[in-house]
Amino acid sequence: MASIFLGKAWHWLLFVVVAAVFWATGIYHLHVSAFNIFIAITGGLSLLLVFAVLLDYRPGDHVTREPLPDPDDD
Numbered sequence: 001m002a003s004i005f006l007g008k009a010w011h012w013l014l015f016v017v018v019a020a021v022f023w024a025t026g027i028y029h030l031h032v033s034a035f036n037i038f039i040a041i042t043g044g045l046s047l048l049l050v051f052a053v054l055l056d057y058r059p060g061d062h063v064t065r066e067p068l069p070d071p072d073d074d
Contacts, residue, residue: 011053018045 021041025031030038 008056011056014049014052018049021045 025038025041030041
């Protein structure tokens with residue numbers, strides 16, 4: 001499964017948690033009944049995820065299936 005799901009397992013767990021939170025906001029119609037709360041949840045989760053991934057990244061981590069081309073190889 002590691003060849004299919006690249007990245008760390010806890011990143012995928014965060015993805016599942018965010019999907020569940022977004023599902024819950026949809027069930028309670030927050031995007032139409034309490035838009036400011038919905039935007040706060042969406043923005044907060046986005047910032048949390050970006051910083052969680054950025055702070056956990058180490059140089060040399062495998063993030064793509066194919067190696068990225070070196071920009072100096074023109």
